[in-house]
Amino acid sequence: MFHRPPDPAREATQAVTVTLDGRPVRARAGDTVAAVVLLAGLGHTRTDAATGERRAPYCMMGTCHECLMVIDGEPSRQACLVTVREGMAIERQPGAPRLR
Amino acid sequence: MTPREERFDLVVVGAGPAGLSAATEAARLGLSTVVLDEQPSPGGQVWRAVERAAADAPLAAALGAEGRAGAARVAAFRGSGAAYRPETQVWQVERDGRVMASCAGIASVLRGERVLLAVGALERPVPIPGWTLPGVMTVGAAQILLKTSGALPDPGVWVAGQGPLVWLYCAQVLALGGRVAGVLDTAPPGAWRAAARHPAAVATAWRSVAEGLAWRRAVARAGIPVHRGVEAVEALGEGGRIARLRWRGADGARREAPARGLLLHEGVVPNVHAALSLGCAHAWDDAQACFRPVLDPFGRSSEPRILIAGDAGGILGARAAGLRGHIAALGAAADLGRLTPAGAAARAAPLRRLLRREVALRRLLDTLFPPRPALAAPADEVVVCRCEGVTAGALREAVQLGALGPSQAKAFTRAGMGPCQGRTCLLPLVGTIAAARGVPPAEIGPPRVRPPLRPVTVGELATLAEAGGPRLA
Numbered sequence: 427m428f429h430r431p432p433d434p435a436r437e438a439t440q441a442v443t444v445t446l447d448g449r450p451v452r453a454r455a456g457d458t459v460a461a462v463v464l465l466a467g468l469g470h471t472r473t474d475a476a477t478g479e480r481r482a483p484y485c486m487m488g489t490c491h492e493c494l495m496v497i498d499g500e501p502s503r504q505a506c507l508v509t510v511r512e513g514m515a516i517e518r519q520p521g522a523p524r525l526r
Numbered sequence: 527m528t529p530r531e532e533r534f535d536l537v538v539v540g541a542g543p544a545g546l547s548a549a550t551e552a553a554r555l556g557l558s559t560v561v562l563d564e565q566p567s568p569g570g571q572v573w574r575a576v577e578r579a580a581a582d583a584p585l586a587a588a589l590g591a592e593g594r595a596g597a598a599r600v601a602a603f604r605g606s607g608a609a610y611r612p613e614t615q616v617w618q619v620e621r622d623g624r625v626m627a628s629c630a631g632i633a634s635v636l637r638g639e640r641v642l643l644a645v646g647a648l649e650r651p652v653p654i655p656g657w658t659l660p661g662v663m664t665v666g667a668a669q670i671l672l673k674t675s676g677a678l679p680d681p682g683v684w685v686a687g688q689g690p691l692v693w694l695y696c697a698q699v700l701a702l703g704g705r706v707a708g709v710l711d712t713a714p715p716g717a718w719r720a721a722a723r724h725p726a727a728v729a730t731a732w733r734s735v736a737e738g739l740a741w742r743r744a745v746a747r748a749g750i751p752v753h754r755g756v757e758a759v760e761a762l763g764e765g766g767r768i769a770r771l772r773w774r775g776a777d778g779a780r781r782e783a784p785a786r787g788l789l790l791h792e793g794v795v796p797n798v799h800a801a802l803s804l805g806c807a808h809a810w811d812d813a814q815a816c817f818r819p820v821l822d823p824f825g826r827s828s829e830p831r832i833l834i835a836g837d838a839g840g841i842l843g844a845r846a847a848g849l850r851g852h853i854a855a856l857g858a859a860a861d862l863g864r865l866t867p868a869g870a871a872a873r874a875a876p877l878r879r880l881l882r883r884e885v886a887l888r889r890l891l892d893t894l895f896p897p898r899p900a901l902a903a904p905a906d907e908v909v910v911c912r913c914e915g916v917t918a919g920a921l922r923e924a925v926q927l928g929a930l931g932p933s934q935a936k937a938f939t940r941a942g943m944g945p946c947q948g949r950t951c952l953l954p955l956v957g958t959i960a961a962a963r964g965v966p967p968a969e970i971g972p973p974r975v976r977p978p979l980r981p982v983t984v985g986e987l988a989t990l991a992e993a994g995g996p997r998l999a
Contacts (some may be wrong), residue, residue: 428680477915482767489797491913
């Protein structure tokens with residue numbers, strides 16, 4: 427749904443690699459996890475615990491909680507409030523959050 | 527044993543225009559001040575990542591004068607001596623001035639002689655058929671993606687709604703070489719004539735009016751289709767995401783178009799979540815169709831230690847937020863004996879004169895872009911509470927069964943009880959109940975908000991105990 431015009435200078439200096447559901451994806455320093463998910467065309471961030479529907483980020487500012495994801499093994503993180511770091515493992519959150 | 531508390535004269539929640547201005551001024555007046563903010567850098571949503579944007583020439587150009595003003599305000603804050611805690615989520619504020627917050631999984635307790643909530647605005651929820659589909663999000667969300675990641679919409683992404691942000695976003699996308707598929711303008715067509723009855727407001731706000739017209743001209747010049755007087759926008763899904771749009775045109779005809787995405791915007795409303803949890807008195811604002819806290823001229827709420835500034839106290843926009851933050855800092859300083867009441871009043875006077883201009887602009891915007899009743903009480907099949915998947919019809923059924931307000935509606939339907947804790951559905955929830963009962967929203971009142979304000983893990987709570995022992999009452 428979104429794209430980023432190529433910027434070779436910045437891609438050389440600010441590249442960060444993360445994994446989305448196990449697949450390596452290139453991001454840029456300063457991106458939020460939710461931005462990386464949208465730019466990668468992942469489509470949805472979670473399936474809803476109540477309805478089973480697919481959901482994707484709606485507000486991008488920490489209000490709607492639609493972007494809950496499993497980040498580095500920790501469930502129910504708000505992807506729009508987390509900045510990517512090298513090697514971060516990002517997974518879509520299925521249904522009800524796992525209890526730890 | 528109690529958790530160690532860090533003490534401050536002023537704890538500011540939020541690093542947008544109001545919070546930055548308040549903290550900068552409070553530090554100048556000698557108040558020990560800390561700012562807690564969810565984002566990694568200062569600026570709030572309007573100046574999101576503004577320092578980074580300033581170093582990116584095309585983005586800085588697209589953000590224009592507003593971006594430069596933001597960068598200057600952030601620089602003044604950075605040099606003010608106020609403490610700053612980024613990436614910090616506040617999950618409880620108490621009437622005695624205690625603030626509980628977490629950063630990187632570690633919780634801490636702060637105590638302010640005064641606490642200033644400068645938590646800004648939310649985009650008004652836009653409950654339409656299909657608004658929960660992936661690919662439907664807000665214009666503000668897309669603008670955040672533009673500011674923080676330089677992201678532009680793919681071909682086939684539409685914009686639907688009304689208000690300055692719709693046109694500002696389109697103009698910024700165009701300036702960066704992007705494009706939107708089309709604009710469905712939901713502003714009522716007669717609004718410009720209504721605005722002409724406020725010539726004084728138009729005269730005062732002419733610079734903003736001219737700016738708004740320039741954004742619209744940019745969209746027209748780019749040949750982007752703009753449909754005016756649009757109503758009844760629907761997002762239609764296929765394969766688990768949006769595929770088509772349907773709307774009713776000004777001529778009453780139904781139209782459809784394929785869509786890869788839909789960006790919605792119907793203005794902004796105050797973020798009242800924390801203020802409601804504190805029991806601060808709120809009033810219903812008819813012109814803006816939202817609740818806002820009841821504040822004195824210095825931003826003091828009905829709770830003696832709690833002040834509120836910026837759009838969190840009622841929508842007046844970013845420029846007003848800076849002024850209101852500054853005024854609230856004067857109020858806090860007066861409360862703590864650093865200024866005499868007369869001294870605070872004298873310093874506030876010139877700020878209030880500037881504020882009057884912003885109030886005039888807002889009256890004009892409220893006339894041009896009035897809140898649409900269809901969004902306050904949507905049709906039966908429309909989801910109101912996204913988290914729990916509760917439709918307007920289910921809420922109306924609950925009202926029939928005796929749910930007279932949001933608290934009973936929660937018990938009947940779980941509306942407002944999901945992860946977002948009713949932040950998103952507050953207004954359509956109250957609006958739907960009010961319409962079903964045939965009473966004004968003021969009579970329904972806002973829902974009760976209980977801590978924690980954010981989901982908090984037991985592990986985070988345990989870090990408080992490690993810091994000195996459990997006592998959370």
